[in-house]
Amino acid sequence: MENQIIIPKSALDFLEQLKENNNKPWFEANKPKYLNELNHIETFADDLLQELSKTDVLETKSGKKSVYRIYRDIRFSKDKTPFKTFWGGSYTRATAARRGGYYFHLEKGNSFFAGGFWGPNAADLKRIRTEFAQDPETFQKILNSKSFISNFGTLQGEQLKTKPAGFDINHPAIDLLRFKQFLVIKRFTDEEVLSPFFLEQALEAFKNMRPFFDYMSEVLTTDINGASVL
DSSP, rough: EEEEEEOOOHHHHHHHHHHHTOOOHHHHHHHHHHHHHHHHHHHHHHHHHHHTTSSBBBBOOHHHHEEESOOOTTOOOSSSOOOOOEEEEEEEESSSSSSOEEEEEEEEEEEEEEEEEESSSSSHHHHHHHHHHHHHHHHHHHHHHHHHHHHHOOSSOOBBSSTTTTOOOOOOTTTHHHHHHHHHEEOHHHHHHTTHHHHHHHHHHHHHHHHHHHHHHHHHOOOTSSSSSO
């Protein structure tokens, strides 16, 4: 499908200007331009949300609600520049039965759509590793599928350098057991982002995350015997 809700080139150009002038006086002087570009991003995000909601249940209410504030929290950061230099946002899957979240990042030369588990708590991480130790083949089948490889390449995220406590360093699935984060990332060129077909491409990227999400959701909502913990 060809979508008329597009990301205009001016939205990426504004970010480049902001990188060169990352200060409050410049931003305030150019706030009307920022609000205009923000409207384009929110409109696109809302359209994507409506399409994605046809195949998943999300608790994010609107595109506007999904887009992150451009103001950085600099209280505990050495970097005191006040503004983010990318458009970002996320959609949250609804209810405890649906785990994982969708994220988008738009920036000239660095646009990507991602999903997964950025900071799983200790209990979730242990449950995932226990499942990998018992049955790595089911998850490996997802990672080795043509759709996963063509969209995301490989599973990404921080990993331990050695082994997690309580697991054998010689376990056949030790490479999976070392993961502390579980992320999938699909990158897009500037040409793709600015294309009238970008909504379709972005939607397909998110849809192709579903086998990964469905697997993780089942693991994290059951015990090691497969009984529901909800």
